[in-house]
Amino acid sequence: MPRNEQYAIGVDLGGTSIKLGIVSRKGKIIKKVSKDTRAAEGPQVIIKQMLKGITALLEGEKFRIEGIGIGAPGVVSSKKGTVENAPNLPGWGKVHLGKIISDKTGLRCVVENDANAAAIGEMIFGSGKNYDSFVMVTLGTGVGGGIILNKKLFKGEFGAAGELGHITIDHAGHKCNCGSYGCIEAYLGNSYLIERVKERLEDAPESMINRIIKSGSRQLSPEVISEAAAAGDPFAVDFIRESGRLLGYAMASVSNLLDVSTIIIGGGVAGFGKTLTDSVKEGMTQRVLKSLQPRVKVLRAKLKNEAGIKGASSLVFYK
């Protein structure tokens, strides 16, 4: 490796495991480790696990490490390096994670909400590289996101901006976990999505999805839907198209409001592939104001499996 290349450590703090990696300025993972989060044992243990992971990463290595980036769930103040109300981390409260890790390692530490870190990752390493402004949508258990405006993360008044999952597409629509109705998350969040497919499968005995589930005794999942769609199952293809158009409608509201017309889609459901992105583009183009129509771009995220580690490491190169 070139001696003066820069490296950063990326830490992806999840409810089950902490994934860590050394990442080059070009976005290549050089080395990685994983530790159990041991979330139930509280913040002290989680932090110890994280430090063990960092030690394991650095052992015997002589990289020029610029700092540590941490992508965390919950409300993050990146200025103070605090993480608050992290879902799936019981008893977490408010933790000065950035200061603790920095004090223990002697390295600069940048903390950011994981959805925002994913957006910064795409800006620094991925599909957002050539765009000044874009909206990153992460489709997973929830629908999360980050907004990049003029190469900067848009955080809002109290750091909570970018809650793309809670843009409504139907004020009288499905009830969402957040308490509202018709949020796009209530259509495309994993469990809602599975629920929607299940309901419809009852009227579609011919769909290949039925056979995949029965023969392999597999659970219904976005992967199963993807497989069926890839094999040409009309039910699965239609379902992905409809989901894409709905996401496109939500993105049209965002685009009309922010005057940003590039959308990057990541997360598990992004495995729906081109069928999904094409229909997001279709739905969005139909619904944005005329002046925006020719500018609409819908891209797939470039950072895939290791998006968490890479996104977290990108915080060091971004700040």
Added chain:
Amino acid sequence: MPRNEQYAIGVDLGGTSIKLGIVSRKGKIIKKVSKDTRAAEGPQVIIKQMLKGITALLEGEKFRIEGIGIGAPGVVSSKKGTVENAPNLPGWGKVHLGKIISDKTGLRCVVENDANAAAIGEMIFGSGKNYDSFVMVTLGTGVGGGIILNKKLFKGEFGAAGELGHITIDHAGHKCNCGSYGCIEAYLGNSYLIERVKERLEDAPESMINRIIKSGSRQLSPEVISEAAAAGDPFAVDFIRESGRLLGYAMASVSNLLDVSTIIIGGGVAGFGKTLTDSVKEGMTQRVLKSLQPRVKVLRAKLKNEAGIKGASSLVFYK
């Protein structure tokens, strides 16, 4: 008047008339004139009319004028001072309005989209004075708006941000003039609003609105609805409440996205008063994420009849 107070000229360019005024730094109109736009005769004539207005304003006056602010319809590049595709101004094309007026008058000239000028007006002179960030919604023929973030107008990538009227609340809802469906403008824009009332009046012969229209041979208008509501007509009150809640739902999407929780409502329909603002607050609070709920504020615009002139003049004090 104090000798060293600052003054600006505000120009409100409308489809029928050009309203102009000398406005003090405190937001008081000292003098005003109005000229016919003569829109049908093209941009040259409109500009002449505007210059006549400015000359009339300045005649015999010895104010220390800091500059001229112009609020114009259409897409405005405030950097270049150009106004493009102004609706209601046929044959307008792209006009370097700022440079022309500045060259002819020798005064600094700032041009901005009229909805954005209204937002800046509220920030400099009005209800937004004490807020770093707020969303201004103007309810009129259309539903327009401006977004203030950290005391700055948010313009987006190409200057078209803030199209609040085209946030959808129902992807399968009423068709909107913009080509999309379920935009909040398709519920609260003047003509849509009147249409919604008309439809429902058929089933509400007891509503006072029927009597007001018949006895005074008046057209159905937001004012008539306001009058009926003020007199306690349940139909009118219910209608305003429902409209407010719908606007609140749209604002919840905006708030979740931008992390901005203060909304200022102006324009004709704002005459619906406290019944409207209360129900906007109700709808919005029900629908925003929990962390935002305690912060929701819905205010009425302070600049009323002369919002156009004052908003335009505020551009000079803002820039």
